[in-house]
Amino acid sequence: MDAVTPKKDIPRADPVRRPTQQEAEEAVRTLIAWAGDDPRREGLIDTPKRVVNAYKEWFEGYGEDPVKYLSRTFEDVQGYDDIVMLRNIEVESHCEHHIAPFIGKAFVAYKPSSAVVGISKLARVVEIFAKRLQTQETMTAQICDAITESLAPMGTAVFIEAEHQCMSTRGVHHKHVTTITTQFTGVFKSDADLRNRFLAMCNQNG
Numbered sequence: 447m448d449a450v451t452p453k454k455d456i457p458r459a460d461p462v463r464r465p466t467q468q469e470a471e472e473a474v475r476t477l478i479a480w481a482g483d484d485p486r487r488e489g490l491i492d493t494p495k496r497v498v499n500a501y502k503e504w505f506e507g508y509g510e511d512p513v514k515y516l517s518r519t520f521e522d523v524q525g526y527d528d529i530v531m532l533r534n535i536e537v538e539s540h541c542e543h544h545i546a547p548f549i550g551k552a553f554v555a556y557k558p559s560s561a562v563v564g565i566s567k568l569a570r571v572v573e574i575f576a577k578r579l580q581t582q583e584t585m586t587a588q589i590c591d592a593i594t595e596s597l598a599p600m601g602t603a604v605f606i607e608a609e610h611q612c613m614s615t616r617g618v619h620h621k622h623v624t625t626i627t628t629q630f631t632g633v634f635k636s637d638a639d640l641r642n643r644f645l646a647m648c649n650q651n652g
């Protein structure tokens with residue numbers, strides 16, 4: 447039986463047993479009945495299977511290791527010595543409090559010390575952490591940590607802006623509110639001009 451690996455910051459002796467697909471589908475049937483509908487009616491018969499398949503996609507980040515993607519680096523950059531930044535990386539995640547989507551954009555930059563990484567790998571790292579149950583703060587820190595630990599750059603910067611559906615479709619019901627989180631290490635922390643350049647590039651339109 448597969449086991450869900452606990453987060454590294456929460457040591458646990460006993461990993462959670464991963465339920466079977468059938469058990470997960472049964473849980474969805476329970477939620478449908480709890481919502482007030484009949485999971486046996488025609489339109490809902492295949493819904494538990496679809497929901498479980500959607501969960502596989504939304505939470506596929508648990509099975510992925512960001513370090514694997516950041517381990518292939520390139521040294522030959524002909525003396526390039528400035529930041530590398532990816533703008534507008536789409537973020538589709540789910541909050542760990544309500545399992546409601548939060549959707550937005552991530553901006554990720556690092557200042558290489560020597561080696562650079564393939565730019566798609568930075569987007570993959572965002573994807574891996576987004577496809578887990580998250581808070582925006584944790585996800586921002588995890589992306590920053592993974593890049594910092596794997597590439598040992600001179601600095602890393604992460605900016606995420608997202609709209610949380612647990613705030614817009616339920617609860618407080620405030621639409622169009624966005625949450626911004628940032629995390630900086632190294633030169634982005636010590637050099638205010640560099641940090642401001644990064645933030646200005648985050649705020650450029652387009």
Ligand SMILES: Nc1nc2c(ncn2[C@@H]2O[C@H](COP(=O)(O)OP(=O)(O)OP(=O)(O)O)[C@@H](O)[C@H]2O)c(=O)[nH]1
Pocket residue numbers: 541542543580581582583610612613616617618
């Ligand atoms: N800091 C932080 N809070 C989040 C995030 N996603 C959701 N939340 C908040 O998590 C909180 C959970 O609060 P609770 O009082 O335990 O839950 P609740 O009664 O459903 O709260 P309401 O959403 O206010 O109805 C809410 O304030 C959410 O807005 C996130 O990524 N970061």
Ligand SMILES: [Zn+2]
Pocket residue numbers: 541542543544545546610612613
């Ligand atoms: Zn929430």
